[in-house]
Amino acid sequence: MDSLDDYQIPYGLMAEFGTPADALHAAEKVRDAGYTRWDVHTPYAVHGMDEAMGLENSQVGWFTFICGLCGFFGGMLMIWYMNSYDYGLPVGGKPNFSPFASFPVAYEMTILLGAFGSLGGMLFLNRLPRLHHPLLKNIRFAEVTHDRFYVVIEADDPKYDEEETHKLLKKTGSKHIELVNE
Amino acid sequence: MADHSASSSVKIAPPPVELEREPLVANQRSISWISDTIANVIEDKTPRWWWVATCISALTSLWLPLCIVHLISTGVGVWGLNHPVAWGWAIVNFVWWIGIGHAGTLISAILFLLRQKWRTSINRAAEAMTIFAVMCAGIFPAIHVGRIWFDWWLFPIPTSNSLWPQFRSPLLWDVFAVSTYFTVSVLFWYMGLIPDLATMRDRFRKVAGKVVEPAARLRNKAAQVFYGLFSLGWTGSNRHWRNYEKAYLLLAGLSTPLVLSVHSIVSFDFAVSQLPGWHTTIFPPYFVAGAVFSGFGMVLTLMIPLRSLYRGMDEIVTTRHLEFMCKVTLTTGSIVGYAYGMEFFIAYYGGNPYELYAFKNRAFGDYNWSYWLMISCNVVSPHLFWIKWCRTTPWFVWIVSIFVNIGMWMERFVIVVTSLHNDFMPGNWGYYSPTWVDVCTYIGTMGFFMTLFLLFCRFLPLIAISEVKGVTPFADPHHPLGGAKH
Numbered sequence: 001m002d003s004l005d006d007y008q009i010p011y012g013l014m015a016e017f018g019t020p021a022d023a024l025h026a027a028e029k030v031r032d033a034g035y036t037r038w039d040v041h042t043p044y045a046v047h048g049m050d051e052a053m054g055l056e057n058s059q060v061g062w063f064t065f066i067c068g069l070c071g072f073f074g075g076m077l078m079i080w081y082m083n084s085y086d087y088g089l090p091v092g093g094k095p096n097f098s099p100f101a102s103f104p105v106a107y108e109m110t111i112l113l114g115a116f117g118s119l120g121g122m123l124f125l126n127r128l129p130r131l132h133h134p135l136l137k138n139i140r141f142a143e144v145t146h147d148r149f150y151v152v153i154e155a156d157d158p159k160y161d162e163e164e165t166h167k168l169l170k171k172t173g174s175k176h177i178e179l180v181n182e
Numbered sequence: 183m184a185d186h187s188a189s190s191s192v193k194i195a196p197p198p199v200e201l202e203r204e205p206l207v208a209n210q211r212s213i214s215w216i217s218d219t220i221a222n223v224i225e226d227k228t229p230r231w232w233w234v235a236t237c238i239s240a241l242t243s244l245w246l247p248l249c250i251v252h253l254i255s256t257g258v259g260v261w262g263l264n265h266p267v268a269w270g271w272a273i274v275n276f277v278w279w280i281g282i283g284h285a286g287t288l289i290s291a292i293l294f295l296l297r298q299k300w301r302t303s304i305n306r307a308a309e310a311m312t313i314f315a316v317m318c319a320g321i322f323p324a325i326h327v328g329r330i331w332f333d334w335w336l337f338p339i340p341t342s343n344s345l346w347p348q349f350r351s352p353l354l355w356d357v358f359a360v361s362t363y364f365t366v367s368v369l370f371w372y373m374g375l376i377p378d379l380a381t382m383r384d385r386f387r388k389v390a391g392k393v394v395e396p397a398a399r400l401r402n403k404a405a406q407v408f409y410g411l412f413s414l415g416w417t418g419s420n421r422h423w424r425n426y427e428k429a430y431l432l433l434a435g436l437s438t439p440l441v442l443s444v445h446s447i448v449s450f451d452f453a454v455s456q457l458p459g460w461h462t463t464i465f466p467p468y469f470v471a472g473a474v475f476s477g478f479g480m481v482l483t484l485m486i487p488l489r490s491l492y493r494g495m496d497e498i499v500t501t502r503h504l505e506f507m508c509k510v511t512l513t514t515g516s517i518v519g520y521a522y523g524m525e526f527f528i529a530y531y532g533g534n535p536y537e538l539y540a541f542k543n544r545a546f547g548d549y550n551w552s553y554w555l556m557i558s559c560n561v562v563s564p565h566l567f568w569i570k571w572c573r574t575t576p577w578f579v580w581i582v583s584i585f586v587n588i589g590m591w592m593e594r595f596v597i598v599v600t601s602l603h604n605d606f607m608p609g610n611w612g613y614y615s616p617t618w619v620d621v622c623t624y625i626g627t628m629g630f631f632m633t634l635f636l637l638f639c640r641f642l643p644l645i646a647i648s649e650v651k652g653v654t655p656f657a658d659p660h661h662p663l664g665g666a667k668h
Binding site: 018019020021022023024027039040041042043044045046047048049050053055057058059060061064068078079082083086087089091094098101102104105107108109111112114115116118119121122123125126128129130131132133135136139141142143144145146147 | 212213214217338344345346347348349350352354355358359362365366369370372373377380381383384385387388410411414415416417418419420421422423424425426427428429432433436437439440443447450648649651652656657658659660664665666667
């Protein structure tokens, strides 16, 4: 116990790939081996990777839908409250509240809140912003936003075993496998 | 890092001649070349032309505070507005700027839903253009209200008078439409930027050890903090990409009806009134088509110099991209031309003498110069794009794009001024001319717009790095260049 490394908690094993096809096939193998806490990091969204990882459809749509509904009915309610309930504004003998005249504003409110819901939902589901991540300390991993592809299996995966997992990643054809610490 | 030269290690059988298409990124560039080329704009020494252009733009933008202070301290009389023309350059400029914004949203949202992959090369810069154009647009109605210190009455906030805004007025719909448009455009733009900001963060981190000079070290540290903070800890995780792509699709789906509604609502400012020449049902679609037309004009005006000023950009924004943009310009220009004709026809066919007079007056009255300038710029000039040479020669496209910008400004001038200057009775007739304050405020917004755009080019990735990577064959896991083994 003389090196600082001995006190490090492992975060997971990181395997590097040079092409999207290699990363895709590696992901299929990791999926079939039954791992659950693992991920593929890529410079852009790789087509077909969701299937290769066995991921379900994203849930962002619910955030958009609920926020959009709130926007529409919130907008209608706001106009009804302001122009009809709280302080009636008679203009040209028209009704104080009409859903037709209120539609443009309620429509814009739907889109406004729906957009916030989409971005906010995406960030919430991704647990972002996250200003510290073990992988971001690794200088080799910096190539992930450039032209490299990484399969990372986390140490707290129930099936994780440093040797077995290393062997599996080796079998997928990775040229560089590295243990990343917390 | 992969080699930066054109890669030739993988041989692909050429497709049949009739199916052959020019690639979206020329010369089979690798994905590492794409991030290097786009990021180098930020990393390299600031080019001299950038300093010259930014100084000129920033100095020009000083007209804006100068004229606004003069306007507020003196009153709206400093503008050329008077009886009977109470809407002049300010409203023309407002509609012109907001229309320009529409091309950015069309490129980022509608072309995304239509799966037009060529949009990836231009969407970032076009969205930036949208945001800056909407900022310029927003200035005009705010200073046009007369008593600028009551601008906050436009917003639904409880005031000491316990009065609320009047929600049956299209002018209030405009407040909601434009502010929503600006906010959603910023959200969409920022979300697209997140992976590219992460690219910049990682690039500055990779070279941090090699920087020795103290000033350069400080710059590198500042860049790491700035890009690191705004990339929100993006790691390119596929679990993240999955939610990201869905959110991007949803934002595109929300922005599409938004962009169509914004210019429709702007057109309601006119169409809901009772004035001949304004009170027509053709206005919403005609305004939207005109907005996209003028916006593509501005995208071309900005992108053509950029692609030749920055090294390697012409391989990402190729002549094929210019050709596509020219075709959209031609299409929307034809819709606009059709709308001009249809307006005239309905004015004749509708049997309303005032309506017919308003249109005759547009073409042959006191402002006929503006009408025929509009017709020659908007109806005649885009039809040059039927000829392939005209679509593929950058300098020529640039000149036509300037005509489009001028023509669409004239269109709004024709609509706003000609309907007002000859009212129902000859006692209400007059001739409107702008003052130096009108002109200089407009010039000021041009400087403001260009300053923001140049700052954007200098400090943010001006092309969507991750999206352009995604449309190359190297990015496709089912393509031999992406490593697929058949």
